[in-house]
Amino acid sequence: MKVTFPHLGSMYIFCKAMAETAGIPYVLPRPTSNRTRETGEYSTNESVCLPLKIILGNFVDALDQGADTIVMVGSGPPCRLGLYDRIIKVVLTDMGYSFRWLTIPGIFNWQALLQNREEAKVLRKELTLGNYFRFPWAVIMGWKKMMWCEQLERTAAGMRAVAGDPVEVDRLLTKGLDAIDKAQGVTSLSEAGNAAVASLGDVKKTGRPPLKVLMVGEVYTVMEPSINMDVERRLGHLGVVVHRSSYFSTHIRRGSRLDRRMLKERQRLLQMARPYLNYDVGAECNFSVAEAVLGSRQGYDGVVHVYPFSCMPETNAATVLSVVSEDLDIPVLPVVIDRQDMGLRIDTQLEAFVDIMTWRRQGHII
Numbered sequence: 001m002k003v004t005f006p007h008l009g010s011m012y013i014f015c016k017a018m019a020e021t022a023g024i025p026y027v028l029p030r031p032t033s034n035r036t037r038e039t040g041e042y043s044t045n046e047s048v049c050l051p052l053k054i055i056l057g058n059f060v061d062a063l064d065q066g067a068d069t070i071v072m073v074g075s076g077p078p079c080r081l082g083l084y085d086r087i088i089k090v091v092l093t094d095m096g097y098s099f100r101w102l103t104i105p106g107i108f109n110w111q112a113l114l115q116n117r118e119e120a121k122v123l124r125k126e127l128t129l130g131n132y133f134r135f136p137w138a139v140i141m142g143w144k145k146m147m148w149c150e151q152l153e154r155t156a157a158g159m160r161a162v163a164g165d166p167v168e169v170d171r172l173l174t175k176g177l178d179a180i181d182k183a184q185g186v187t188s189l190s191e192a193g194n195a196a197v198a199s200l201g202d203v204k205k206t207g208r209p210p211l212k213v214l215m216v217g218e219v220y221t222v223m224e225p226s227i228n229m230d231v232e233r234r235l236g237h238l239g240v241v242v243h244r245s246s247y248f249s250t251h252i253r254r255g256s257r258l259d260r261r262m263l264k265e266r267q268r269l270l271q272m273a274r275p276y277l278n279y280d281v282g283a284e285c286n287f288s289v290a291e292a293v294l295g296s297r298q299g300y301d302g303v304v305h306v307y308p309f310s311c312m313p314e315t316n317a318a319t320v321l322s323v324v325s326e327d328l329d330i331p332v333l334p335v336v337i338d339r340q341d342m343g344l345r346i347d348t349q350l351e352a353f354v355d356i357m358t359w360r361r362q363g364h365i366i
Contacts, residue, residue: 001025001100001126003069004062006055007032009223010149011248013181014142015071021138022131027067029058032226036061043091050308050337051220052084054227056091063092069100069123141189143249145180148193150247152176155200157244160236161210163203170233172199211240211357214295216288217306218314221337222246228306228337229346235304238354242304245291246284269294276320285313289320296328301357303330309338331356 004027005015012028019026030036032054039060040053059070072085085103092099102123156173160166176196183189213235221228223246232242253262269290270280277286292303305321307314318334325332333353335346 004067006058014146018138018142029062161241216245283313285317288317296330
C-alpha cells in the first residue's frame with residue numbers, strides 16, 4: 001500500500017505526519033503547478049469546478065509516481081465536493097489507472113461510515129497491528145504539526161504588512177514550514193515551531209499602520225495559494241494584514257460536528273447570516289456572509305471573497321455579499337478564480353482595492 005492525498009495549503013504536512021508516524025508508505029504529489037491544472041482540465045469538461053480539476057491533477061501525478069491508494073476528504077450537499085470521489089474514480093479508471101480509494105467523511109455519522117465500509121474493508125487487510133497501534137499517536141502528531149503550521153501562517157500574515165522586507169517574511173515562512181515538516185517528535189516539533197515564530201517576530205518593521213481585511217470564500221481556493229494566485233501574500237506586500245476564514249483545522253472542526261465549542265460558533269455564524277440567508281445554503285456560503293458581517297462589526301477595512309468560477313454556494317454568497325457591502329458600508333472584492341486568471345490582472349484588482357480602503361480610512365467619500 002502506498003497512499004496519496006491532494007494538496008491543500010499546508011495540509012500535506014498534516015497528512016505526511018500521520019502516514020509517517022503510523023508507518024504507512026505514502027506518495028506526495030508534486031506541488032500544484034500549471035501542469036497539474038492542465039492535466040485536470042484536459043481530462044474533464046469545462047463545467048467541472050476548478051478544485052476538482054486540480055485535485056485530479058494531483059492524483060494523476062501521485063499515481064504516476066507509484067501510489068496505489070487514494071485518500072480523499074468528503075463533503076455534504078450542495079457543494080460538489082461530495083461528488084468528487086465518484087467523478088474522479090470514473091475519470092481515473094477511464095484514463096487506465098488502477099487504484100484503491102478511501103473517502104474520509106466530511107461529517108462523522110453512521111451513514112458516512114457505512115458508505116465507506118466496503119472501501120475500508122479491503123484496505124484494513126493490508127494494515128499491520130503496528131499500524132493500528134501507532135495510529136492514535138499519528139493523529140495527535142499530525143494535529144500538533146497542523147496547529148504549528150497554522151500559527152506560523154497567521155504570524156506571517158500579520159508580519160508581511162508591517163515588514164520592511166516582506167520577501168524576508170515569505171522566506172522565513174517557507175523555512176519554518178519545512179522545519180515543522182521535518183520534526184520527528186513533540187520536543188523537536190515544539191523547538192522548530194517556536195524558533196520559526198520567533199524568527200518572524202525579529203523581522204524589521206516599518207511602523208506603518210496596516211490595513212486589515214478578511215479573506216472568505218470556498219475553502220479550497222482560500223487555503224491553496226497556487227490556485228488563488230497567492231492573494232494573501234500579494235495583499236501582505238501591499239501593507240494589508242489578511243485574516244483568513246478557512247484553515248484545515250476549521251474545516252475539520254466544522255465538518256465533524258464533534259467540537260462543542262465549534263458547534264456553538266457554527267450556530268452563532270449561521271444566526272449572524274440570518275438577515276440575509278434564511279436557511280443553510282451549504283459549504284461555506286453562510287459562513288462567508290456571516291464573517292463579512294462580523295468583519296464590519298470588528299472594524300475591518302474590507303473583505304476579499306475568493307471562490308472558483310461556477311461554485312454554486314459561493315456564487316450565492318457573492319450576490320448576498322454585494323448587499324452586505326452596501327448595508328454595512330464595507331468594501332467587498334470578489335475574486336473569481338478560473339483558468340484565465342493571470343497575476344497581472346489580480347495585482348491590478350488588489351492595488352485598486354487597497355487604494356479604496358486607504359481613501360476610506362483617510363475619510364474620503366468613495
